[in-house]
Amino acid sequence: MDVQRTLTDSFNRKVDYLRMSVTDRCDFRCVYCMAEDMQFLPRQQILSLEELYQVAERFVSLGTRKIRLTGGEPLVRQGIVDLCTRIATLPGLRELCLTSNGSQLGRLAQPLFDAGVSRLNISLDSLDPVLFKALTRTGELDQVIAGIDAARAAGFRRTKLNCVVLKGRNDNEIVDLVRFAIDRELDISFIEEMPLGLIDEHERGESYCSSDDVKARIAEHFTLIDSAESSQGPARYWRLAEAPHTRVGFISPHSHNFCATCNRVRLTVEGRLLLCLGNEHSMDLKQVMRAYPGDAERLETAIREAMQLKPYRHHFEVGGEVQIVRFMNMTGG
16 A cells, blocks of 8 residues: 555554444434434534545545444435445445444345445344333334344345443343344444443443453353454454354453554544544544535545544543543444
8 A cells, every 4th residue: 555645643553444424313312322302413514425425535545444334323314325335436445334223224234235335233232122122212122133134134244233231231131142143143242331421311330331241241151262353443352162153342442442553533424523432632524625615635634634633542431420522423433
């Protein structure tokens, strides 16, 4: 790769992974992600599909090799399949991935696969329909499981389940969720809850469940084999001796932060390029694109300058005051 066509931050970390939020809207109201009564952005404040494509194109031209589309729930955005088709054909892009709650995959899994989406991450925090409804506030478990099965039928492989573990809520389902993943030859990642947004549904300090605790529970039933595999994201993976087709990942922003090797930035749907999940360092790319429509050079300059704002690490704390007021649906997964 041409050395000049790469992005590096001031700590000499190469940035080659972009997570793009295509909407702040979602058909679920997960208790760790947003408030029950959310106020969403007016249409004129969010990036158009064309603006989203322009950002993707510039990042890929600058060496980005992986793009993940997120939300909110990306599949509620009209035109999402066409956007995927355009981004997937960008020369040099190796992976176009998408994170979903699974609710719309029954109808969209095949179109997304045909559009060139490489892999899916699907949120699944419980296999108990009553608890699933409580955690998502509006979600139907059967609909999500049908979406997971539709993704497999469409041809998707290495689909990964994402489970946010909350002590006293769904931590008793950890092993059942691993078995569910094994049965469908899926990967699964267990995630420590991140302190984003003010919530009143539960106390984050009391619900915190560390990756070490989750791993210990899994180890009571399976033989965990350390793996050096990477999906270019923050998960640290283990293999199961009893189920070689399934990887178990742990995303540990509190107990084992992954900042030293961070290779990613996030674009919010309102056009803010966030340089760190746990900090507010950012660059307003929407302002650049709307002040200078179609000027790829100015957009590229802004992206390059933003890299120097990327901090070395976040400083999440368990419990106490919320460090970041924006909700996860505003951040982009």
